[in-house]
Amino acid sequence: MAIETPVDGLVSPYDLASDDGYEWLKGNLHSHTTNSDGKPSPQERLDGYVEHGYNFLCLSDHYKITRTDTVSWPDDFVLIQGAEFHPTNPFGGQVHHFVALNIHEDMDSQQLPPQLVIDAVREQGGTIWLAHPHWSSINILRDTLPLRGLSGIEVFNTTCRRMGRGEGSIHWDDWMSLEGKIYPALANDDSHALDSARHDTYQGWTVVRVKERTAAAVVEALATGASYGSTGPEIIDIQLRLSDQSTDKSRIVEATVVSSEAQRIFAVCDTYGTEYHEHGSSFETASFSIRANARWSRFEVIAPDGTKAWSNPFDLTGF
Ligand SMILES: [Zn+2]
Numbered sequence: 001m002a003i004e005t006p007v008d009g010l011v012s013p014y015d016l017a018s019d020d021g022y023e024w025l026k027g028n029l030h031s032h033t034t035n036s037d038g039k040p041s042p043q044e045r046l047d048g049y050v051e052h053g054y055n056f057l058c059l060s061d062h063y064k065i066t067r068t069d070t071v072s073w074p075d076d077f078v079l080i081q082g083a084e085f086h087p088t089n090p091f092g093g094q095v096h097h098f099v100a101l102n103i104h105e106d107m108d109s110q111q112l113p114p115q116l117v118i119d120a121v122r123e124q125g126g127t128i129w130l131a132h133p134h135w136s137s138i139n140i141l142r143d144t145l146p147l148r149g150l151s152g153i154e155v156f157n158t159t160c161r162r163m164g165r166g167e168g169s170i171h172w173d174d175w176m177s178l179e180g181k182i183y184p185a186l187a188n189d190d191s192h193a194l195d196s197a198r199h200d201t202y203q204g205w206t207v208v209r210v211k212e213r214t215a216a217a218v219v220e221a222l223a224t225g226a227s228y229g230s231t232g233p234e235i236i237d238i239q240l241r242l243s244d245q246s247t248d249k250s251r252i253v254e255a256t257v258v259s260s261e262a263q264r265i266f267a268v269c270d271t272y273g274t275e276y277h278e279h280g281s282s283f284e285t286a287s288f289s290i291r292a293n294a295r296w297s298r299f300e301v302i303a304p305d306g307t308k309a310w311s312n313p314f315d316l317t318g319f
Pocket residue numbers: 084097131132
């Protein structure tokens with residue numbers, strides 16, 4: 001039986017062909033401006049990402065939507081309207097940090113329990129994501145598992161890395177194994193500083209596979225997993241197939257990952273998992289076997305300079 005997903009099945013971005021009009025777009029879904037605790041104005045924040053070659057951005061200020069009609073941007077750029085909401089946490093952990101994308105109505109999130117905030121975002125047609133769980137000391141079992149309707153998790157956050165808690169991959173795996181469900185992830189800057197400070201801008205991004213340069217198309221690609229997150233490497237292709245070595249008792253899936261220059265690639269699975277490396281040499285194509293009847297696998301690509309990219313999880317139950 002196929003593994004459960006937050007939408008009706010996740011989509012591999014590598015099944016969406018250029019011949020059908022799909023292209024890769026790079027963006028950041030988490031940034032702050034003078035409308036909350038960010039240093040640049042909304043227009044300055046937006047101009048910075050445009051100038052650095054990004055294709056999409058969300059100005060996700062705390063508590064309140066920064067309206068897209070208060071700024072201007074180039075025609076081929078996509079600005080997603082959103083906010084970072086902070087509902088109370090009735091389960092014992094710290095206050096929640098959720099990034100909401102593609103929303104139009106404000107809410108008093110600090111006065112609401114988290115489930116009502118999630119429901120309100122979804123009723124507006126938006127998506128809502130668990131932000132920087134490591135930095136927020138989120139315990140998935142206690143704080144996240146009681147909730148229904150989150151779209152996925154922020155696996156990397158540049159601002160939180162500055163405090164040593166930038167990665168959420170253990171929370172991601174924990175969530176998927178506790179719930180028996182696979183979720184897509186985002187990699188974001190959560191930029192607060194001015195560009196000149198070089199603290200928390202242009203270091204973590206998400207790449208989506210879309211046909212149209214619209215906010216709706218970008219957010220749908222994120223929610224369906226047609227994306228990957230990165231702090232450097234590109235993940236160009238991932239293909240999976242059932243190995244000829246498989247038997248009825250032991251199913252083996254062969255994975256081929258094509259990336260920019262890598263020093264190591266991990267297949268992170270719900271059980272066991274494996275790695276590919278060439279003993280110190282770098283490479284761009286890795287083929288390896290995923291054993292032990294894993295139900296899902298996601299891939300992490302490590303570049304020679306230590307930067308990293310995270311694929312979304314693949315459902316292996318259909319092989
Ligand atoms: Zn936050």
